[in-house]
Amino acid sequence: MVSGRQVESGNGPIRLGMVGGGQGAFIGGVHRIAARMDGEFELVAGALSSDPARAKASAAELGLDPERSYASFAEMAKAEAKRPDGIEAVSIVTPNNMHFPPAKAFLEAGIHVICDKPLTSILADAKKLAALVKKTGMVFVLTHNYTGYPMVRQAREMVAKGVLGDIRVVQAEYPQDWLTEKVEDTGANKQAVWRTDPKQSGAGGAVGDIGTHAYNLARFVTGLELDTLAAELTSFVKGRLLDDNVSVLLRFKGGAKGMLWASQVAPGHENGLKLRVYGTKGGLEWTQADPNYLWYTPFGEPKRLITRGGAGAGAAAGRVTRVPPGHPEGYLEGFANIYAEAARAIRAARRKGGKLSKDVIFPTVEDGVEGVAFIEACVKSSKKNGAWTKL
Amino acid sequence: MVSGRQVESGNGPIRLGMVGGGQGAFIGGVHRIAARMDGEFELVAGALSSDPARAKASAAELGLDPERSYASFAEMAKAEAKRPDGIEAVSIVTPNNMHFPPAKAFLEAGIHVICDKPLTSILADAKKLAALVKKTGMVFVLTHNYTGYPMVRQAREMVAKGVLGDIRVVQAEYPQDWLTEKVEDTGANKQAVWRTDPKQSGAGGAVGDIGTHAYNLARFVTGLELDTLAAELTSFVKGRLLDDNVSVLLRFKGGAKGMLWASQVAPGHENGLKLRVYGTKGGLEWTQADPNYLWYTPFGEPKRLITRGGAGAGAAAGRVTRVPPGHPEGYLEGFANIYAEAARAIRAARRKGGKLSKDVIFPTVEDGVEGVAFIEACVKSSKKNGAWTKL
């Protein structure tokens, strides 16, 4: 049953700033809802756009104090660090190439960071950031939001407890269809423009945008470490500069094998992230579009459908469950769970020497390094005709 | 496509109070998340429990100013009406028998009301409330929350546009299983206690708790008016004072026929609200547990799956859609849509003479009267061995 986990902590919300996420953006609004959902954060400052007019208009729309709407992240980091009521944490929701500079600036300013994925557009920056987090001791949360779904937590817990036995096969996929045609040329879709632009996205297209989510999810649930991969990246749409379809064979340490498919040109798939894991004793299947269900298939027994909040769900899922079974929670709740975990970590950090419960789970800067390494390895393997490549 | 409807209005959140919803309650927490999701409301006062200690503790947990945690709704109505920064609206989330008194008090104090369903525990009170709303001109929103789901709005729009032709058959059902055993006796489940107690719930058990949701949904989507009904109420669990299973035959004005089934003793159903509508040209099917999908079955053509945010979804759904297709929205988002509509109505009321767009839809006090009339008619019909009964 539901564990009544609701946060709504009484000792005041965490003061939050945001970099990016102005008008026309997608993920910024998602971060704001996620931050609001449990009453743990209050958005008080922003550098919402690199375009000053858009930044100002966006801030007004959000009811920010005009004084705390900044023209640049650098200015914001500097000013907020000085204020007694300055932000304690910042959300970075810019295109990939603009994750590193603000992340660095805020960490150095002593402000916790919640950063969208992938961590950076090149691996070298990702490693620098990891080192900086280690050095500063600040909280750094990467929004691989799919790890926030209760049934994903459930799957992870089941694997960790050995319910599946030894893992043999991992099948991850993330098909979408929104780039089936060359929408980046129309200009109408701001998302399409930057996500297909190597300057803003880095070397990976589909592999960076969604393949990295699928890979992160596979790691999160199975706990397996990748040994090598063989990748085939394709740009199906003529003139597109980055891959829009990627097929990867995976060899994990310890002998498990896997396949990963990510595509943005697969008509009929809106956001088809799916993970299937098979072990010596049973299997699991989870689909993002129907996130409240987890198929558990013990070998030699009927399939079982575990539901969020239901009888078969354990403590790891219960912690991040808001409403009873049958009342579906979705993408925003899953995203909000990452924010709720971030809040727990930040509140623990507030209490100097405060211990964070080991039940609290969020994607870290190290996960981010792993993700960027995955992207770079895929690109490298594909360039070498699919040669097996180490991360 | 998604219409970027996000609210997050800049001119300050609406000050909200709450009656009920203290520790151990279920629906209060849901209302609070719903109120927070779009940044439209700020909870600033509460009479959270009739138990003073629980009220106080609950208020502290929510970070309310202790001064604005009241011992009774009456006190709260009085005090808040006087404050310059007093609440503009109140959420009433108490058991059914405690909807009428606070609703009356707040309306009379000039405070808008958002009230849980069913409207009241007896029809006479419901009618009084409707008259009072009319007289005061205050905003009154009944949280038949399922009408907030985008795909329910889509279904309504399609019926209204004649896509289904003339409606012939309506099949509504709402099975659950949580009362399969006599949990009200254990005391552990506070929900079970009051929902099976005629003093707190009124004359209807399952019919009042969930049957009324199913009936409201059927009316909302089809726009049909009920003529008469024949109902069979059963208490399967020995010693239970209210019905836990209800079967109803429906005759609508104009000739359409329907069936409605609600049960709390149907193992395997967590929260199985489903509506199916059939007309001369096609059919629709929607299931609450998978709310982002709407099956549309034009006669003589392949079935089509319309998805929230997807190509087949129209303006009515787009208005209340937050994230792109494939990123599932759930129960809380649907609930929050009712709050967002309430916010629009309250903001229009702020502007004296402000017009409210007719696109804004929420369940009204009249819908509440209809719902209580439905419950009473079912109870009456069942007592007369299923005789056809007018509302």
Added chain:
Amino acid sequence: MVSGRQVESGNGPIRLGMVGGGQGAFIGGVHRIAARMDGEFELVAGALSSDPARAKASAAELGLDPERSYASFAEMAKAEAKRPDGIEAVSIVTPNNMHFPPAKAFLEAGIHVICDKPLTSILADAKKLAALVKKTGMVFVLTHNYTGYPMVRQAREMVAKGVLGDIRVVQAEYPQDWLTEKVEDTGANKQAVWRTDPKQSGAGGAVGDIGTHAYNLARFVTGLELDTLAAELTSFVKGRLLDDNVSVLLRFKGGAKGMLWASQVAPGHENGLKLRVYGTKGGLEWTQADPNYLWYTPFGEPKRLITRGGAGAGAAAGRVTRVPPGHPEGYLEGFANIYAEAARAIRAARRKGGKLSKDVIFPTVEDGVEGVAFIEACVKSSKKNGAWTKL
């Protein structure tokens, strides 16, 4: 696992005749495939149509000896009874009003009967037939074919073993859409013509054609006996002489309650027979369109999906399973199972005093009487404004 139940008995197929089922018919061809599937029957004679030319052409198409293609069932019964190699059994696949006369003739001629449902078009005839079967001791099999599906057998076995506890609620439905428009007027659809004609079908339209299947299935699985019913029959299509939509409330002996819906005007439903049963310990759900699956929902545990041939399936299903799980069996296999059971009964009858295993299950003439009684009770109740009516 699969029990290798294949029949293919070596001591020669059973010689079969057929009444009806000539060109343009639907169910005759189905019976022939079902009879052939396990190699248990050989079609050797027929009175395939009341139209002599059609009868002849149909017989030629099927490769019958022209001498054994008869102009009438009466002639066939007489002639075949005399032949040393005469038919041992006959399949009657005519419209409802033409079940009784040939059934009577063949039983009296000492020929076993396999008869399509409903048994007869009026109850008096049904009772006469039941008496005649008793008197003659012949095998009489009614093709309520849905009872032949392995997962239906599985459901019945689970209920009989008490897996569901005491049954409380039974929800049966059988929606179709093929009579949404008045196709009987076009003449193109021979099925539609006779099935909407009271002279050929009897007093029931949808209730007789498919409602009776749903009712039979509910009885077959639950073993419950109906006490009374309240029915609402509607003819939605203007000018249609029989009901095309029927809603029924059911009260079973012992206190269980139920609902039954059958419709031929529900767009999107091809052949939507579905049964749901709920008891004190768990529930079951089976859908004809996906017949290899049975949902079993033990109260307080995750839902389980039992599959034909799979680990959770028992002996009753195994007996009638041909191929391993995951290799879907369908409508024709289910129908063929009724024929295979008929073959076992006929072979047992061949051995004078031969005992028939009690595992062998098929719908009997008594089930047929019950079915016709159900139709008549529904018609009667509906005429009395839905009054509760005994069977």
Added chain:
Amino acid sequence: MVSGRQVESGNGPIRLGMVGGGQGAFIGGVHRIAARMDGEFELVAGALSSDPARAKASAAELGLDPERSYASFAEMAKAEAKRPDGIEAVSIVTPNNMHFPPAKAFLEAGIHVICDKPLTSILADAKKLAALVKKTGMVFVLTHNYTGYPMVRQAREMVAKGVLGDIRVVQAEYPQDWLTEKVEDTGANKQAVWRTDPKQSGAGGAVGDIGTHAYNLARFVTGLELDTLAAELTSFVKGRLLDDNVSVLLRFKGGAKGMLWASQVAPGHENGLKLRVYGTKGGLEWTQADPNYLWYTPFGEPKRLITRGGAGAGAAAGRVTRVPPGHPEGYLEGFANIYAEAARAIRAARRKGGKLSKDVIFPTVEDGVEGVAFIEACVKSSKKNGAWTKL
């Protein structure tokens, strides 16, 4: 709509023999049901087992004339070729290594061959057989039975008509779980013994048994030709001699890309063959376990569910459809469709110079060569660490 395609040809069934398929076998019984279903074949002779006692007992069980139960296929080919009522066709249902010798013998004896897949256990034999078929002009049908499903025919027709535009991505998979443990050691499962034995199966395990089905299906539906592949074969179960999991990357001529996964160690999958195809204009998805449905996803429109016999199904599916939509057809009907096509080809061959309609489709000896080439290429690629390999 259904095209009333039933065969049941009047001019006498085709006399059929069988090699293999004695007691304890699986696929032999399936072939016999398939052959019987449309009344097109009559089994009259057999060399049912290499074990004489088993051969004899099996023949008796099937009611064969003892004289036509042969001790070896060679004897049978010789004897039957001489009889005036000798078999016209033979079904070969032995383990893979025993396909070539009897196929050769019967073709040389002037008897048509229906042979189980894969064609042979080595490519050289496959090519010899293809040459022999060409030389003799006999009918040779390979039972890649999944191509017999109506919705697979529908998919093929849609691709051929350009409904999907240019094909970009093909995702084929065929997971099973029956070899999750080392059942071949128990001896209880005759299937497991020979299918994991390189001497009987050839060099491929899962890749040969089921991977080749998935590959054949992908080719059948898309019409694409494979250029090169990169494969990873794994034997997860300790001591197993052949692969039980295979992952393959595919590059088709013309630029389409694909992935293929076959596994026999994936708990929860009974027989999970699935094909997904994505083009510039839309996608298709078909799942063998639910074969009456075909998802068609036109880009930018709601998904559509095409059903066997339903409004969206075309002529290619209608030809091989027996019963109306909603009356599910399954594995045996699909298999029987291959036999029905074989019957049409054999009847055309009976009429010297008889033309075979080009609508008649069945897997040929050339498809068999392609399949064996696929297996060998996968084995070769995997041995070379997944190097890209030509067929």
